[in-house]
Amino acid sequence: MKSLPRFWRAGIQACALVVVAPVALAAPAQQALLSEWQTGSTRAFSATRGQKLFNDRTGSDWSCATCHTADPRQAGQHATTSKPIKPLAPAANAARFTDPAKVEKWFRRNCNDVLGRECTPTEKGDVLTWLMSLK
Amino acid sequence: MNSPHHMPRYEVAARVLAVLLLTFTAAAPAAELQDECGACHIVYPAKLLPAQSWQQVMGSLAKHFGTDASLDPAAAKRIEALLVQGAGQPRRMRLAPGQPAPLRITEMQWFLREHDEIPPSRWRSPKVRSASRCEACHVNAERGQFDDDDKK
Numbered sequence: 001m002k003s004l005p006r007f008w009r010a011g012i013q014a015c016a017l018v019v020v021a022p023v024a025l026a027a028p029a030q031q032a033l034l035s036e037w038q039t040g041s042t043r044a045f046s047a048t049r050g051q052k053l054f055n056d057r058t059g060s061d062w063s064c065a066t067c068h069t070a071d072p073r074q075a076g077q078h079a080t081t082s083k084p085i086k087p088l089a090p091a092a093n094a095a096r097f098t099d100p101a102k103v104e105k106w107f108r109r110n111c112n113d114v115l116g117r118e119c120t121p122t123e124k125g126d127v128l129t130w131l132m133s134l135k
Numbered sequence: 136m137n138s139p140h141h142m143p144r145y146e147v148a149a150r151v152l153a154v155l156l157l158t159f160t161a162a163a164p165a166a167e168l169q170d171e172c173g174a175c176h177i178v179y180p181a182k183l184l185p186a187q188s189w190q191q192v193m194g195s196l197a198k199h200f201g202t203d204a205s206l207d208p209a210a211a212k213r214i215e216a217l218l219v220q221g222a223g224q225p226r227r228m229r230l231a232p233g234q235p236a237p238l239r240i241t242e243m244q245w246f247l248r249e250h251d252e253i254p255p256s257r258w259r260s261p262k263v264r265s266a267s268r269c270e271a272c273h274v275n276a277e278r279g280q281f282d283d284d285d286k287k
Contacts, residue, residue: 078176080201080202080267081175082264083175083177101207105205105206105207108203108205109202109203109205110203112197112203113202113203
């Protein structure tokens, strides 16, 4: 194959970078969150505990799964407003857990709604560990 | 091309940059309002509630109609300023002087009057479920249009 002119090659490389970079950067962002929560936790994170918490309804009428569905690779729907919610599992939505401020904002709100209190670093780590285990 | 009427290139560039920056800084709070309010429900046009109601709504986000919608205080202030700026005029909202404004759009006099022909069964139907879901009937609600002709 005849090699492409330098101009086009540079263009294609730039486009590829734009497409690949968010995916490549997502995993470190999630790892950074886990590391941060781990410093505030005395236990190793557990996907099993994360899944259990995600489906737990002892704190209120709602569990996380009420809106995010029991399979967070699927799209969900807000229980009150019916607004569509994009999948929560990074495997289905690479943008998830890449913005720490957004992650903390939604954990704060949703844990208050579901559990009536904020989640501990261990709980947040458990849930993200479970979500990251879903392929 | 170097006639005295032509601006130097750096000045053209500086002016373009200034315009872009101004556009961006003016658009940023509007985009923030769209993102934050629109994350959970349609973005209700500011004019549907008086300023007093918006101030109370934005001052009680941790208890927002049954859910925690708490926000970074600085962001909440920026959004509140936009809502207050675009809020409905109390007189047009039919609020008597000194009368407390409801927090819910659906409790405003104008809302009740506009919807007095809707039977309770329609509100309760699975497709509607809540009067807060404007978009269940008003197809262009997301764009802030609520004409009777648009109804589903």
